[in-house]
């Protein structure tokens with residue numbers, strides 16, 4: 001029995017069709033704001049800790065405890081492009097959780113064009129899992145990025 005026959009049998013028994021399930025899944029795709037989409041870095045680099053304003057050149061980050069080593073080749077979902085500081089300063093921050101921050105090591109940095117959800121060229125493309133307000137797949141820049149980034 002082929003996959004379409006299988007779904008047809010389910011549909012005959014009152015289950016939603018494959019097309020309906022696909023439509024439902026699409027209806028629940030997040031908008032760019034829901035995944036914190038950010039525009040490309042102004043200098044054309046990919047996003048990682050060494051170009052984040054929260055990073056310290058002492059391999060620390062102000063939103064993590066001073067004891068946590070944060071290398072320049074890492075990245076997390078709180079990235080804000082800007083100039084790192086020379087040293088870690090206690091700003092009275094309630095530190096973020098390492099797991100939920102999405103902290104990981106990505107030596108080449110993150111961006112849409114090296115994300116498994118991207119379809120496009122070296123300038124711009126579309127994202128398969130994020131939608132614009134009008135329901136079409138989100139138009140993204142090759143060097144933009146978001147919290148749903150996944151490696152190719």
Ligand code: SF4
Pocket residue numbers: 048049050052053054055056061062063070074075076077078079080103
């Ligand atoms: S861990 Fe996150 S917030 Fe800290 S420097 Fe890296 S990208 Fe920025």
Ligand code: SF4
Pocket residue numbers: 035037111112113115116117118126127128129130140144145146147148149150
């Ligand atoms: S292509 Fe990847 S990084 Fe870019 S918006 Fe889509 S999920 Fe986010």
